Amino acid sequence: MSPSIHAVDLTKRFNSFTALDHLNLQVEGAKCVGFLGPNGAGKTTTLKMFTDLIFPTEGESFINGVSVQKDRKRALSVCGDLIETPEIYPSLTPREALEMSGALRGMRPEEIRSRTTTVLEEVKMGDWAGQKVGRFSKGMKQRVNLAAALLSDPEVVILDEPSTGLDPRGMAEVRAIVKGLKKENRLIFMSSHILSEVVDVCDEVALLDRGKLLFYDTLANVSQRLGTGSRTVEAEFASPVEDDALRASLSGLSQVVGWSRSSDRRITVELRGDLGGQATVVQRLASLPSGLVSFHQSRSALEEVYLREISVGDA
Amino acid sequence: MSGSSAGPIPASTPAPDGAIGRVPDTVGQALILSRYQLRDYLRSRRFLLMIAIVVALGAILTLVIAHFRPSGLLSSPNNFYGGIWGGGAAFLILFAGIIFGGDAIAGEFQNKTGYFLMGLPLRRVTVYAGKYLAVLLASIVSILLYLVVVLANGVAYFGWSAFSDPGQLLASFALALLYLLALMGFVFLFSSLFKTSLYAVLVVAVLFLIGFSILQSVIVSLTATEPWYLLSYVSGVISYPLTGVPEHVAHVRAAGVLATVYSPTYAEGIGVMLGYFFLTTIGGLFLFEREEFT
Ligand SMILES: Nc1ncnc2c1ncn2[C@@H]1O[C@H](COP(=O)(O)OP(=O)(O)OP(=O)(O)O)[C@@H](O)[C@H]1O
Ligand SMILES: [Mg+2]
Numbered sequence: 001m002s003p004s005i006h007a008v009d010l011t012k013r014f015n016s017f018t019a020l021d022h023l024n025l026q027v028e029g030a031k032c033v034g035f036l037g038p039n040g041a042g043k044t045t046t047l048k049m050f051t052d053l054i055f056p057t058e059g060e061s062f063i064n065g066v067s068v069q070k071d072r073k074r075a076l077s078v079c080g081d082l083i084e085t086p087e088i089y090p091s092l093t094p095r096e097a098l099e100m101s102g103a104l105r106g107m108r109p110e111e112i113r114s115r116t117t118t119v120l121e122e123v124k125m126g127d128w129a130g131q132k133v134g135r136f137s138k139g140m141k142q143r144v145n146l147a148a149a150l151l152s153d154p155e156v157v158i159l160d161e162p163s164t165g166l167d168p169r170g171m172a173e174v175r176a177i178v179k180g181l182k183k184e185n186r187l188i189f190m191s192s193h194i195l196s197e198v199v200d201v202c203d204e205v206a207l208l209d210r211g212k213l214l215f216y217d218t219l220a221n222v223s224q225r226l227g228t229g230s231r232t233v234e235a236e237f238a239s240p241v242e243d244d245a246l247r248a249s250l251s252g253l254s255q256v257v258g259w260s261r262s263s264d265r266r267i268t269v270e271l272r273g274d275l276g277g278q279a280t281v282v283q284r285l286a287s288l289p290s291g292l293v294s295f296h297q298s299r300s301a302l303e304e305v306y307l308r309e310i311s312v313g314d315a
Numbered sequence: 316m317s318g319s320s321a322g323p324i325p326a327s328t329p330a331p332d333g334a335i336g337r338v339p340d341t342v343g344q345a346l347i348l349s350r351y352q353l354r355d356y357l358r359s360r361r362f363l364l365m366i367a368i369v370v371a372l373g374a375i376l377t378l379v380i381a382h383f384r385p386s387g388l389l390s391s392p393n394n395f396y397g398g399i400w401g402g403g404a405a406f407l408i409l410f411a412g413i414i415f416g417g418d419a420i421a422g423e424f425q426n427k428t429g430y431f432l433m434g435l436p437l438r439r440v441t442v443y444a445g446k447y448l449a450v451l452l453a454s455i456v457s458i459l460l461y462l463v464v465v466l467a468n469g470v471a472y473f474g475w476s477a478f479s480d481p482g483q484l485l486a487s488f489a490l491a492l493l494y495l496l497a498l499m500g501f502v503f504l505f506s507s508l509f510k511t512s513l514y515a516v517l518v519v520a521v522l523f524l525i526g527f528s529i530l531q532s533v534i535v536s537l538t539a540t541e542p543w544y545l546l547s548y549v550s551g552v553i554s555y556p557l558t559g560v561p562e563h564v565a566h567v568r569a570a571g572v573l574a575t576v577y578s579p580t581y582a583e584g585i586g587v588m589l590g591y592f593f594l595t596t597i598g599g600l601f602l603f604e605r606e607e608f609t
Pocket of ligand 2: 043044045160
């Protein structure tokens with residue numbers, strides 16, 4: 001049986017405010033799914049209902065076919081999760097906290113010992129394994145929390161913005177860890193605001209806005225979705241570039257929707273159409289005397305789709 | 316999908332009751348949880364605070380008795396214990412219950428430690444029971460420390476004959492434990508009711524230190540009935556094995572006024588304490604089962 005998570009009409013209302021509105025989502029198989037959406041979209045609310053921290057107003061959630069609401073113990077027995085920023089009893093050490101988690105999960109003592117060492121090394125907390133958690137910084141605690149979520153080598157991993165509170169290196173490390181987690185028979189469902197992270201590690205994305213699911217699709221299809229829609233590219237020059245020169249250079253190109261300047265050496269061009277059109281633009285800019293030094297797409301396909309879908313929701 | 320007759324883990328090994336795959340059953344998990352929780356308590360500053368309270372109370376009693384040497388108290392070991400054990404124990408139990416138990420459930424929400432626990436495959440009752448057990452054990456450690464102080468005093472005045480008749484003291488200790496269970500049920504109920512530790516601690520402290528005694532005197536003076544349903548009232552039975560059972564309803568003349576003084580019977584004391592224990596514990600669990608980690 002392949003790992004799965006399943007939301008059926010999952011709805012959460014706080015008083016009269018609907019934080020999640022009849023979410024129907026079925027994710028099945030070994031893959032990593034990015035759960036995206038603006039602040040307040042309802043991501044954490046959804047993940048909390050998958051881990052029984054809060055209760056649905058309507059609907060139900062399932063992990064590997066087991067209802068989280070009806071049998072949390074069985075449903076969560078295959079699941080490792082990290083929702084928001086939990087705290088560990090302050091006078092325990094990471095090793096003790098993981099020992100407790102492992103014992104509660106029924107892992108054997110020697111298995112707990114070896115896995116604890118492995119996962120603490122993985123989150124770069126090996127040197128702190130015997131220090132009390134109470135004195136740790138927020139980022140250090142979050143690393144231990146991530147280690148705890150991975151301790152039992154779970155089949156389903158649910159993460160809510162796992163790199164929250166981490167320094168840039170920590171974020172890169174978490175990205176590498178999540179990438180390393182991808183393996184046969186593991187489903188990773190992860191909320192994130194860092195689209196580059198999602199592009200890097202995820203196979204599929206689900207986009208949520210104001211409690212409603214906008215789409216759930218593979219990353220490959222998302223790029224397709226963008227199709228011939230507009231995209232923005234950034235060009236940088238060695239020396240300041242004149243407005244007149246630019247205007248002359250880009251005039252008459254139907255693929256150029258518009259352009260703006262972010263500094264005297266940098267411009268942003270909005271393009272539409274296929275890559276052939278884009279190639280012409282590069283040629284034109286490269287022939288300018290200011291000397292083109294770089295030209296790159298400023299947003300990934302995912303970012304473009306994200307912004308487009310969210311702004312459609314705003315209208 | 317939703318008809319989940321096929322569980323995620325094949326039950327290859329016969330699992331004990333309530334166990335899922337290799338995940339231990341509820342009782343086993345509660346014991347594991349209480350072990351780590353107790354470790355946290357014993358290392359915490361609040362345990363030092365509790366020890367300080369026990370030591371301070373013990374020191375005051377020791378000094379006062381050494382200084383005044385009250386003859387009634389020193390006439391026999393049981394008189395001695397009756398005088399200093401019962402009341403002190405009830406007082407310390409209140410402190411232990413509040414210090415260890417006040418934030419037991421509220422703290423899981425307020426300090427966000429619940430987010431760590433509740434992501435694990437365990438039932439909510441496991442968390443409740445595990446914490447209850449840990450608070451109980453930490454409190455018992457504190458009370459035992461007080462018992463040691465009391466016994467040390469006993470030995471100082473009576474030599475080894477201080478231990479000649481331990482049955483009465485043991486019975487009193489057992490009643491103190493029953494009071495501890497009931498009080499903790501009460502504390503856990505309020506701890507579950509509020510998601511803020513301070514409220515739970517304040518409400519219990521104010522109720523037991525002031526509220527109930529005011530209520531008790533108001534009830535007695537206005538209705539002239541026995542306040543048998545007040546936990547603080549029935550806790551008086553803790554000393555009975557040592558002091559003997561006083562008259563249930565006594566009429567005493569104090570300052571020219573005839574007053575009625577009620578004392579709980581054993582049956583009332585034990586029954587009401589058990590009742591509080593069950594009702595408040597179940598009530599608190601009922602609330603905790605329904606509370607959300609928002
Ligand atoms: N306990 C609560 N009471 C009332 N409203 C709540 C509560 N918890 C969440 N909400 C509301 O539900 C909505 C969804 O919140 P949620 O935390 O799920 O968003 P999110 O997608 O995780 O956002 P973020 O990216 O900022 O983490 C928000 O508008 C929030 O204000
Ligand atoms: Mg969130």
